[in-house]
Amino acid sequence: MTSPSDRKHAVFPSTDPSAPLVPDEGTLQTRARTALAVERTFLAAERTLMAWLRTSLSMISFGFTLAKFFEYVANQNGAPIVGRFGGTWSPREVGTAMVVIGTVALLAAVVQHARRVGALRREGLLPQWNLAFWVAIAVAALGAFALVSIVLD
Structure with missing residues (x-):
C-alpha cells in the first residue's frame, strides 16, 4: 500500500527552494486536452x-429578388397584382420584411458569436483571425444596402 507521500502530485516542490515547480505528465496531458476542447468549441x-x-x-x-420581381411585374401590367382571395400583394413590404429579418438575424448571430469567442478567450483560446466573422459583417452591410435600395426605390 502506498502512503500519501509516495503518490505523484500534479505539481511537486523540490527540496531545493530555488528549483522551479515541474508539472507531471498527467497535468501536461490535461492542459493539452483542455486546449483542444477550447479549440473545438471555437x-x-x-x-x-x-x-x-x-x-x-x-x-x-x-427578399430583395422578390421585391424587385413583383415591382417589375406590377410595372409591366400597370396594375397591382391581385391574389386569389382578392387581396393585393405588396411586393415592397414582403421583400423588405425578408431583408430585415435576414439582416437582423445575421447581426444577432454576429453579436452572439463575438460573445462566445470572448468567453473562449478567457478560457485560453489564442487570438486568431476569424474569417466567418468578417464575412458575416460584410453580408450584414450588404443586407443594409439592399434594404436602403428597396426603401428608397
Missing part, C-alpha cells in the same frame, strides 16, 4: 455562425 461556434450566414444571405437575397 470551431463549433464558427460553424454555427456560418450556418446563420447562409440562412441570412438566402433570406436577404430572396
Whole structure:
C-alpha cells in the first residue's frame, strides 16, 4: 500500500527552494486536452455562425429578388397584382420584411458569436483571425444596402 507521500502530485516542490515547480505528465496531458476542447468549441461556434450566414444571405437575397420581381411585374401590367382571395400583394413590404429579418438575424448571430469567442478567450483560446466573422459583417452591410435600395426605390 502506498502512503500519501509516495503518490505523484500534479505539481511537486523540490527540496531545493530555488528549483522551479515541474508539472507531471498527467497535468501536461490535461492542459493539452483542455486546449483542444477550447479549440473545438471555437470551431463549433464558427460553424454555427456560418450556418446563420447562409440562412441570412438566402433570406436577404430572396427578399430583395422578390421585391424587385413583383415591382417589375406590377410595372409591366400597370396594375397591382391581385391574389386569389382578392387581396393585393405588396411586393415592397414582403421583400423588405425578408431583408430585415435576414439582416437582423445575421447581426444577432454576429453579436452572439463575438460573445462566445470572448468567453473562449478567457478560457485560453489564442487570438486568431476569424474569417466567418468578417464575412458575416460584410453580408450584414450588404443586407443594409439592399434594404436602403428597396426603401428608397
